[in-house]
Amino acid sequence: MKQNWAERLAAAKTEGLSRRELDLIDFISSEPHEAAFLRQSDLSVRAGVSKPVVISCFRRLGYSNYQTFLAGIQEFYAGQIDSAQAASVAFKDVTDVASLVAHALRVEATTLQTLERHLDPHQVEAVARSVIAAGTVYFYAEGSGYVPAHYLSQRLRRCGIRAFMLGGDRPHVVDDLAVLKSGDLVVSFYYTQDRLQVGDLLEYVRRAGATSVLITGTADADFYQKADYHVFVPRGQWNFKNSLAAPMAFAQILLLTVEFLGGSELREKLKKLESTRREFGSSKKEEAL
DSSP, X not given: OOOOHHHHHHHHXXXXXXXXXXXXXXXXXXXXXXXXXXXXXXXXXXXTOOHHHHHHHHHHTTOSSHHHHHHHHHXXXXXXXXXXXXXXXXXXXXXXXXXXXXHHHHHHHHHHHHHHHHOOHHHHHHHHHHHHHOSOEEEEEOGGGHHHHHHHHHHHHHTTOOEEEOOSSHHHHHHHHTTOOTTOEEEEEESSSOHHHHHHHHHHHHHTTOEEEEEEOOOOHHHHTTSSEEEEOOOOOTTSOOOSHHHHHHHHHHHHXXXXXXXXXXXXXXXXXXXXXXXXXXXXXXXXX
16 A cells, blocks of 8 residues: 555654754645745755755655655645635636536546545555444544535434534534543544644543544644544645545545445344335325325
């Protein structure tokens, strides 16, 4: 399975990076939109390091050459592009609505291909089994991550799994977590919410003895380590506005995996639910008549 930027960086930090290599990493992390498109000589100047430092750094991260190094940065930081910049890039080659639609579909397809390259089936299975085994599954998300999180919280209940969204606003998140216990699962879609808030959430989950899953396209190797499971799911590409194609695809994959692993028992629950839906509907029709 191909490693993303954060995973490569975590491994390199474990082995040890020089002070100058860390300076280069800091510049890339703070200015990814610029760093991802600079020539090697320009990157060394902007980061204040020598060209040999750039070479040693990308080799320590496991990249064979500078171009694959840049591609890794572009791919991983794609979700952080702002809408105005994305639109300006996208519209350069757009002449009418037809070309806009074609461009948008190509970008979405690329996003899903990125997800396919990075998504580990063993990891998906481990998360799905944690969902099935959990006493209660809690979902936390703000901004764009709310959509796939809410979708899963609703759909998992149809499978007979206790699932809830955490709080309608931040103060109520603490209220909802007061009953968190060992055996529960907290799933966070981390895209736009406050970093400290999510960090505190993951720490609280650990102290409570529950299990945490962090789903994100954000480049933060240290942050990844706070969760029991971290899943890299991109949110967009450099040349188009951030989308929910990959997060929603992941949500659907996770749901299908839960249903698959749940076997005949879970499928019987779904059949019973559909039967109840039909009975409920027929009783309402009789009342109307």
